[in-house]
Amino acid sequence: MTTTARAQGATVWLTGLPSAGKTTVARLLGERLRAEGHRVEVLDGDEIRRFLSAGLGFSRADRNTNVQRIGLVSEVLARNGVLSVVPVIAPYADSREAVRKRHEASATPYIEVHVATPVQVCSERDVKGLYARQAAGQLVGLTGVDDPYEPPVDPDLVLATQHQTPRESADAVHALLVERGLL
Numbered sequence: 001m002t003t004t005a006r007a008q009g010a011t012v013w014l015t016g017l018p019s020a021g022k023t024t025v026a027r028l029l030g031e032r033l034r035a036e037g038h039r040v041e042v043l044d045g046d047e048i049r050r051f052l053s054a055g056l057g058f059s060r061a062d063r064n065t066n067v068q069r070i071g072l073v074s075e076v077l078a079r080n081g082v083l084s085v086v087p088v089i090a091p092y093a094d095s096r097e098a099v100r101k102r103h104e105a106s107a108t109p110y111i112e113v114h115v116a117t118p119v120q121v122c123s124e125r126d127v128k129g130l131y132a133r134q135a136a137g138q139l140v141g142l143t144g145v146d147d148p149y150e151p152p153v154d155p156d157l158v159l160a161t162q163h164q165t166p167r168e169s170a171d172a173v174h175a176l177l178v179e180r181g182l183l
């Protein structure tokens with residue numbers, strides 16, 4: 001008789017400022033994990049706002065609702081053996097804490113990665129032009145500039161992407177998953 005080990009799922013939440021590198025790291029990590037044969041889902045904030053969170057805005061309450069919905073989906077996936085990678089800003093500490101608690105309640109692994117790129121570097125990258133629009137007065141409520149970002153106090157990993165290539169950052173997350181026995 002042969003037995004097959006049940007795949008171990010986990011949520012890997014990448015929090016950080018706009019243009020910090022969350023999506024870039026999530027995609028590279030996802031590609032690597034898939035190539036290694038793992039079941040992976042990347043729940044990107046922008047895509048989710050188009051369906052699961054359609055209609056939500058960027059008030060504190062709506063940002064929290066968005067994070068709780070994504071946290072619920074991710075926990076369900078992770079509990080069922082999927083590696084769920086979540087590149088979502090999640091600016092409020094209490095919102096992230098609620099997601100962590102949801103995972104703890106079902107003994108589902110939860111890894112918090114702070115993509116800790118300084119705001120100056122993010123505003124130079126400005127992948128979506130948000131920092132320029134904020135500076136020009138065309139946008140208010142940009143996280144880290146004129147809207148709060150509460151950095152994680154005790155994240156599982158901190159990525160200083162201003163000193164790394166995207167590949168190096170993704171590999172650092174991969175190494176942590178190995179270290180935690182999740183791969």
Ligand SMILES: Nc1ncnc2c1ncn2[C@@H]1O[C@H](COP(=O)(O)OP(=O)(O)OP(=O)(O)O)[C@@H](O)[C@H]1O
Pocket residue numbers: 016017018019020021022023024025046087089125127128160161162164165166167169
């Ligand atoms: N070590 C690194 N890790 C990730 N991205 C990096 C790194 N070094 C440079 N970059 C660049 O920084 C940019 C990050 O953009 P990305 O869309 O991933 O940010 P984001 O955090 O998802 O932003 P948003 O919250 O607006 O979606 C990309 O152009 C990427 O190539």
Ligand SMILES: [Mg+2]
Pocket residue numbers: 022023024046087
């Ligand atoms: Mg992104």
